[in-house]
Amino acid sequence: MNQIFAPSYLPPQLRQSATTRAMMADVMIALVPALGMAVYFFGPRVLALCAVSITACVFFEWLYRRLTHQSNPIGDLSACVTGLLLALSLPVSSPYWIPVLGGAFGIVVVKQFYGGVGKNFMNPALGGRMLAATFPMLMTNWPQPLQWLPLLGVDAVSAPTPLSYLHEGVLPPQGLDLLFLGDRGGCMGEVSAFALLLGFVYLLLRRVISARIPLAYLGTAAALCLIFYPAGVNPLVWTAYQLLSGGLLMGAIFFATDPATTPVTPRGQLMFGVGCGLLTMLLRYCGSYPEGVGWAILTMNCMVWLLDRLGMPRRFGVSPFTVTRRWLDGIRDSLLEIKFVRPRFPAGLAGLREGRAPGEVYLDTIRSHVKTFAPLFLLLAGTCGLLTGLHLLTELDSARAELSQHQALLSQVMPQADSSSETPYRANGAMSIQAGYTDEGELVGYCVEVQSHGFSGVITMVVGVNLNGEVTGVAVTSHNETSSIGTRAMTPEALSRYVGMSGTIRSSGDNSVDAVAGATATSRAITAGVNRALAIVANLDTEGVDEYADGQP
Amino acid sequence: MTHSFFGGVYPATRKASTRRKPLAPLSPAPEEVAIPLLMCADGLSAPLVKPGDRVLLGQPIARRAGGGAAAHASVSGRVTAVENCPHPWGGVSPAIVIRNDGREAPWEEIPQPLTTREVSLTLLTQRVEEAGIVGMGGGGAPIWEKLDQAAGRVDTLIINAAECQPYVTADHRLLLERGKYILRGAELLSRCLGASRTVLVTEGDKLNAVESVEHRRLVRGGTVRLCTVRTRYPLGAEKQIIQTVTGREVPPGGSPLDVKCVVFNLATVYAIQDAVFRGRSLTHRAVTVTGGAVSRPRNLWVPIGTSLRCLLENCGGLREPADLMLTGGPMMGIPQDSLDTPVIKDTNCLVCLTNLERRPEQSGSVCIRCGKCVAACPMHLAPTFARQALEQHDLARLSKLHLEDCISCGCCSYICPAQIPLVDRVRQARQALERGGFEI
Numbered sequence: 001m002n003q004i005f006a007p008s009y010l011p012p013q014l015r016q017s018a019t020t021r022a023m024m025a026d027v028m029i030a031l032v033p034a035l036g037m038a039v040y041f042f043g044p045r046v047l048a049l050c051a052v053s054i055t056a057c058v059f060f061e062w063l064y065r066r067l068t069h070q071s072n073p074i075g076d077l078s079a080c081v082t083g084l085l086l087a088l089s090l091p092v093s094s095p096y097w098i099p100v101l102g103g104a105f106g107i108v109v110v111k112q113f114y115g116g117v118g119k120n121f122m123n124p125a126l127g128g129r130m131l132a133a134t135f136p137m138l139m140t141n142w143p144q145p146l147q148w149l150p151l152l153g154v155d156a157v158s159a160p161t162p163l164s165y166l167h168e169g170v171l172p173p174q175g176l177d178l179l180f181l182g183d184r185g186g187c188m189g190e191v192s193a194f195a196l197l198l199g200f201v202y203l204l205l206r207r208v209i210s211a212r213i214p215l216a217y218l219g220t221a222a223a224l225c226l227i228f229y230p231a232g233v234n235p236l237v238w239t240a241y242q243l244l245s246g247g248l249l250m251g252a253i254f255f256a257t258d259p260a261t262t263p264v265t266p267r268g269q270l271m272f273g274v275g276c277g278l279l280t281m282l283l284r285y286c287g288s289y290p291e292g293v294g295w296a297i298l299t300m301n302c303m304v305w306l307l308d309r310l311g312m313p314r315r316f317g318v319s320p321f322t323v324t325r326r327w328l329d330g331i332r333d334s335l336l337e338i339k340f341v342r343p344r345f346p347a348g349l350a351g352l353r354e355g356r357a358p359g360e361v362y363l364d365t366i367r368s369h370v371k372t373f374a375p376l377f378l379l380l381a382g383t384c385g386l387l388t389g390l391h392l393l394t395e396l397d398s399a400r401a402e403l404s405q406h407q408a409l410l411s412q413v414m415p416q417a418d419s420s421s422e423t424p425y426r427a428n429g430a431m432s433i434q435a436g437y438t439d440e441g442e443l444v445g446y447c448v449e450v451q452s453h454g455f456s457g458v459i460t461m462v463v464g465v466n467l468n469g470e471v472t473g474v475a476v477t478s479h480n481e482t483s484s485i486g487t488r489a490m491t492p493e494a495l496s497r498y499v500g501m502s503g504t505i506r507s508s509g510d511n512s513v514d515a516v517a518g519a520t521a522t523s524r525a526i527t528a529g530v531n532r533a534l535a536i537v538a539n540l541d542t543e544g545v546d547e548y549a550d551g552q553p
Numbered sequence: 554m555t556h557s558f559f560g561g562v563y564p565a566t567r568k569a570s571t572r573r574k575p576l577a578p579l580s581p582a583p584e585e586v587a588i589p590l591l592m593c594a595d596g597l598s599a600p601l602v603k604p605g606d607r608v609l610l611g612q613p614i615a616r617r618a619g620g621g622a623a624a625h626a627s628v629s630g631r632v633t634a635v636e637n638c639p640h641p642w643g644g645v646s647p648a649i650v651i652r653n654d655g656r657e658a659p660w661e662e663i664p665q666p667l668t669t670r671e672v673s674l675t676l677l678t679q680r681v682e683e684a685g686i687v688g689m690g691g692g693g694a695p696i697w698e699k700l701d702q703a704a705g706r707v708d709t710l711i712i713n714a715a716e717c718q719p720y721v722t723a724d725h726r727l728l729l730e731r732g733k734y735i736l737r738g739a740e741l742l743s744r745c746l747g748a749s750r751t752v753l754v755t756e757g758d759k760l761n762a763v764e765s766v767e768h769r770r771l772v773r774g775g776t777v778r779l780c781t782v783r784t785r786y787p788l789g790a791e792k793q794i795i796q797t798v799t800g801r802e803v804p805p806g807g808s809p810l811d812v813k814c815v816v817f818n819l820a821t822v823y824a825i826q827d828a829v830f831r832g833r834s835l836t837h838r839a840v841t842v843t844g845g846a847v848s849r850p851r852n853l854w855v856p857i858g859t860s861l862r863c864l865l866e867n868c869g870g871l872r873e874p875a876d877l878m879l880t881g882g883p884m885m886g887i888p889q890d891s892l893d894t895p896v897i898k899d900t901n902c903l904v905c906l907t908n909l910e911r912r913p914e915q916s917g918s919v920c921i922r923c924g925k926c927v928a929a930c931p932m933h934l935a936p937t938f939a940r941q942a943l944e945q946h947d948l949a950r951l952s953k954l955h956l957e958d959c960i961s962c963g964c965c966s967y968i969c970p971a972q973i974p975l976v977d978r979v980r981q982a983r984q985a986l987e988r989g990g991f992e993i
Contacts, residue, residue: 011976012884012963013877013904014564014719015912020921020970073919118921118971210928264924264937313559313933315955316792317804 018208020117023259024077026208030199031084031254037182037192042092043148046188049090053099054083060107070116078117082106085125085254088189089247089294090132093141093154102128122301123261130294142185161185162245167290169230171241179244190250193243200253209257212266216273217252217280218243224281248280251293261301268304268311275300275307410436410447413464413473417444427536436464445472446537452529455521456480463498463533470502474530481522489519489526498530505531556800558793560931561785562964564719564884566758567910570850571722571843576730578854579867582655586858587638587648587895588614588624593687594694596620600649606632611660611834613683614649622695622898623685627836627856630654639894641880641887648895651858663832669737672829674704674745684828685898686835690789690818691881693899696825703746703815710748711798712739714755714762714819715782715789718882721902723839724819726852728755729762731823732769738826739777742817751777752798756784786884787962791816793931805958820901840896842868844905846875855896862892864903875905884963918971926965926975932958936965936975943982946991956983 018026038046061079065072086102106128111120133139143149144159162172162184174184182192190196203209225239243249256262256276263269276296283292314323410420417436423446425433431449438444445466451458457480464472474495481487488494497513498505505527506512515523590597598621602614608626615624630653640646664680682697690713712735716724728735735753743751755763763781770777780798787793792803794816801812809815817825820838827833836857843850848869855864861878865871879886880900889903926936935954942950956979965975985991 011886011961012967013879013886013888013906013911014883015967015972016562016564016970017912018970019972020918023921023923023970076918078921116919118919259921259923262922262924264922264927265935266924266928269924308938312935313927313930315805316931316933316958317802317807319802 018206020078021076023208024081026203026206027081027254028077028084030202030208031088031189033195033198034088034189034192034250035084037195038088038092038188041145041182041191042143042188045092045149045151045154046087048151049092049094049096049099049188050084050087052096053087053090053103054080056100056103057083057086057107060104061112064108064112065116068112073117076117079107082111082125082128085189086128089125089129089187089250089255091139091142091186092149092188093143094132094138095154098132098135098138099128102132104128105131118260120260121304122298123255123258125258126255126294126298126301130298133294144185145183145191159185161290162241163284163290166241166245167284171233171237172245176237176240176244179241184245186245187247187250190247193249196249196253203253203257210266210269212269213256213262213273213276214252216270217256217276218248220274220277221248221281224277228281228285242281242284246284246291247293251280251297252276255293255297256300261304263304263307263311265308265311265313267313268307271307271311272300272304275303409462409475409477412475413447413462414445414466416466416472417464420447425540427540429532430536431460433536433540443467446540448533448536449477450529450532450536452525452532454479454481454525455486455519456482459522459525459529461526461529463530465534465537468502469534469538470500471498471530471534474498474526476526479522481519486519486522489516489522494523495526498526501530502534504534556797558788558796558931559933560929560964561787561793562929562967563784564786564967566784567719567843568722568725568758571720571841571852572725572759574722574726574851576723576726576839576852576854579856579859579863581863581866583628583653583856583859583863585630585633585650585652586628586856587650587860587893588627588858589638589640589646589648589895589897590615590621590624591640591642591646592624592685592693592857592898593620593622594692595622597647598622598624600635600647602632602635602649604632604634608632608651609658609660611663611836613834614651617682622687622693623683623834624649624857625685625834625836626651626660627858628653629656629658639889639891641889641894641897641900643887648858663834666832667829669741669744669830672741672745674700677741677745677825677829680828681825684824684834686821686824686828687898688818689820689824689838689899690901691885691899693897696817696821699815699817700742700746703810705747706810706813707746707815708749708813709795709799709815710739710743710746710751711794711814711816712751712753712777712819712822713789713791713794713816714753714759715794716759716819717756717784717786717789718884718886719786720843720904721841721882722843723841723852723901725759725762726841727823727839728759728819729765732762732766734826734830735819735822736766736769736773736775736777737830738822740775741826741829742822743776746815748815752780753777754780754782754788754794754798756788757781758784787931787960787964790931790960790962792960805955835898838896838898838900840864840900841902842905843902844875844878845907845910846871846873846905848872857898858895860892861889861894861896861903864896865892865905871905873907876908876911877906879904879906884967885961918973920971920973923970925968925970929964929968931962931964932960934959934979936979939982940973940975940978943978943985948986948989948991951982951986954982956986959983 057079058074062072062074083103087099090098106124110122110127111124114120142159142161162174165172180193184191204211222239222243225242226235229235229238263272279296279299280292283295410417414436418439420434420436423433423435429450434447436444436447445464447462447464449462451460459479461474461476463474466472476490494516503511507515513527598615599618600615602608608614610626610629612626613623614626617623628651630651632649633652634650635647637645638648678697678700686696688694714724714728739751767779782788782797791809795809795814796802799814803809803812824835837854840853840855842864851868853867877888879888880903881887882902883904920937939954939956959979961976963976969975
């Protein structure tokens with residue numbers, strides 16, 4: 001008596017109130033504190049950028065759906081969230097066309113080309129942000145906080161962000177409290193950790209996101225910071241600075257929790273967070289760019305399909321032990337499938353019976369093959385030989401030229417020395433330090449490459465200093481000075497006046513070199529460079545470095 | 554108890570309107586009752602009476618015939634017909650219609666009441682079968698068979714008083730008002746089945762009942778343990794309640810006996826002890842009539858077979874037009890379209906929802922891959938992958954998703970922000986798997 005009952009209403013008859021639209025609205029509400037702090041620190045330009053960005057995203061979404069004759073779901077507010085996130089991840093000095101460009105790329109290419117909301121595999125806001133990062137001059141320009149920028153006509157005034165200090169391995173000058181409140185340079189939305197955490201708590205309370213991804217992300221990053229920290233820094237302080245600076249919090253709370261581009265399964269979400277943390281710290285420690293959050297999340301976005309498979313929940317009623325055993329059984333079965341086949345020689349001895357040598361039947365085939373391919377092979381070999389020869393010749397030439405140039409420079413700055421080699425010493429202000437040796441292998445002194453600001457631009461020079469702290473010679477290797485005016489200070493005669501000087505050289509009085517008439521600025525610059533080189537050699541810390549040995553006697 | 558099950562959802566319980574209302578008898582008694590012959594998952598029972606017969610309260614009117622369960626007259630009066638009438642499980646089913654004479658004259662030939670010492674397993678099973686007791690939490694499984702199979706094979710007896718569905722308070726009131734009998738019944742079952750521990754599981758939203766039972770346990774002693782769990786749906790589902798109490802998971806396709814557990818509904822235990830200690834058959838049960846559309850929501854002590862219309866009349870009728878009426882709780886209940894449908898042995902509530910409460914689904918939304926359905930599924934399934942594979946007609950993928958484990962609790966549909974009817978998608982996927990194809 002099982003009558004098929006076709007209900008017009010499917011169970012359950014109750015539904016929770018949070019729709020997609022409400023979730024998106026909640027994300028926007030959670031971003032309000034960060035937006036407020038951004039306005040407080042960077043001025044009303046923040047609001048203008050956000051408005052431009054949101055308008056652009058909604059417009060492109062509407063336009064694409066309209067042009068492709070699809071339903072228009074802009075009412076679900078996902079484009080607004082994309083726009084707001086994109087704007088808040090930009091520096092406040094970005095021009096207004098950046099969010100438009102980023103929004104167009106994020107919405108059209110990243111999101112709509114793959115089918116719209118829920119089907120994109122990369123976070124559209126982050127995609128747009130990383131497209132904008134291809135303009136590094138605009139995107140690494142971090143204005144100081146509390147200096148409100150004008151709405152129009154922004155001139156680039158950059159201040160170092162805490163992250164650039166951390167990238168160098170030193171702690172930033174700001175205190176942790178200021179960093180927590182957001183008094184630092186950076187993207188608009190990411191500066192205030194406090195505001196971001198407020199948003200995080202709101203999202204958790206509203207159950208819009210689960211805490212799995214952010215906690216796994218931040219926990220992994222913190223663990224790595226605690227394990228790897230520069231010498232002489234308290235690991236806890238280092239970890240706190242790493243977590244609070246850059247876009248880590250914003251990425252973990254708002255970008256890594258985007259539903260469409262993160263794994264569906266709880267275990268997959270944990271793995272996603274851990275992967276993001278690993279990649280972020282890898283990029284921060286080993287990358288050339290101080291920040292790595294964006295690339296880390298985008299990379300993990302592309303691995304979501306894999307994490308979804310790995311993270312499938314264990315079947316109810318099947319114990320983890322059984323799961324593991326079945327998995328091992330599967331591996332054993334597939335290994336057993338591998339069969340070892342005894343190799344068979346195709347030639348055989350078939351031809352012997354007809355009185356021919358083994359393999360003779362193949363001779364004709366081989367001959368024809370040789371005829372076909374030999375010219376090609378010869379041509380290839382010839383070309384390769386030619387290229388290799390040319391390469392060797394030119395390389396030898398250029399190496400010789402470089403060597404002679406090097407020798408010329410050495411003879412100018414340190415005539416006593418016959419050869420020079422790189423030293424492992426590093427000093428602030430020195431671009432390179434070379435040690436000069438005589439033929440007998442005796443250390444003569446050091447050649448320091450320094451820079452100083454001349455009349456128009458940077459002057460690069462090499463200064464030789466012997467072990468007594470006296471200048472043995474000065475050579476200018478590059479400069480932008482006005483020819484025949486500034487260059488008067490660079491004539492060999494002018495430069496030779498420095499030879500034998502030591503200590504701090506002044507422009508007048510005792511131990512001085514007079515400025516060349518008409519080239520005062522350039523002369524001063526050269527004097528400053530020589531002084532710096534003298535100071536570097538005087539303070540050179542040869543004790544802290546292991547004995548240098550690379551074949552020099 | 555430190556165990557917990559994975560997933561679940563937290564719907565608003567909405568039990569405030571009835572949780573303080575005692576179980577009341579019907580005050581305009583039903584004019585007539587229609588007792589369906591289909592009350593047990595086993596099948597139809599055979600009628601013992603014919604139109605024109607006079608029956609007394611508690612008199613057997615149907616017996617088992619290969620399948621089915623015994624049925625008893627829940628009022629005294631005259632049988633007017635044996636005819637098809639709507640059935641709460643859907644469709645129609647033959648039912649014995651009795652016109653109530655209002656005298657409630659009891660059937661005299663009731664079996665001898667027993668004391669605890671006299672009861673043996675065989676006697677218990679026989680009494681339960683004679684009294685026509687089926688699972689009263691939904692589904693209507695024959696209890697005598699369950700007892701027979703469980704005897705000697707279980708170490709944990711679980712009395713399910715979780716009542717995790719929103720709105721329903723019938724079990725709550727039953728536990729609060731008749732806790733004494735329920736504890737007696739639980740101890741009886743525990744002794745007959747040879748279970749080493751007996752656990753009564755309740756949710757944290759009925760602490761007054763918990764307190765009263767705890768008090769009685771302290772005063773009188775007893776072996777029944779109490780386990781109060783934070784309110785979460787679907788705690789009352791058999792597999793989830795076993796996992797909560799013992800930490801054991803029922804294997805796929807297995808029964809609770811495979812993990813040495815047996816679960817009885819609270820109302821079932823009450824009916825069992827009634828049949829054993831007082832010789833009464835199952836003729837009445839507790840029903841909650843509630844929902845935003847009902848004028849005076851109440852808990853009622855209802856004769857089996859009473860029409861839903863009579864229940865509503867006892868609660869002052871509808872305050873506003875109900876958008877949906879259903880029996881059995883809003884999460885897993887069955888929508889009813891006729892008020893002539895009778896109450897049967899597993900009907901624990903009648904909920905009349907207004908449009909505002911129900912939030913009818915808006916179709917046309919797309920999945921945003923939020924993963925909430927995966928995190929909410931207590932059976933460790935991934936409903937959104939089932940939906941995806943169904944849309945892509947990917948049978949190979951569907952067969953790897955273990956969809957046969959689904960208990961249709963509705964958590965995925967409830968939690969989905971895109972309002973996709975995922976329970977239905979999973980059901981369609983299972984049908985497709987059974988058929989081996991996607992043709993309609």
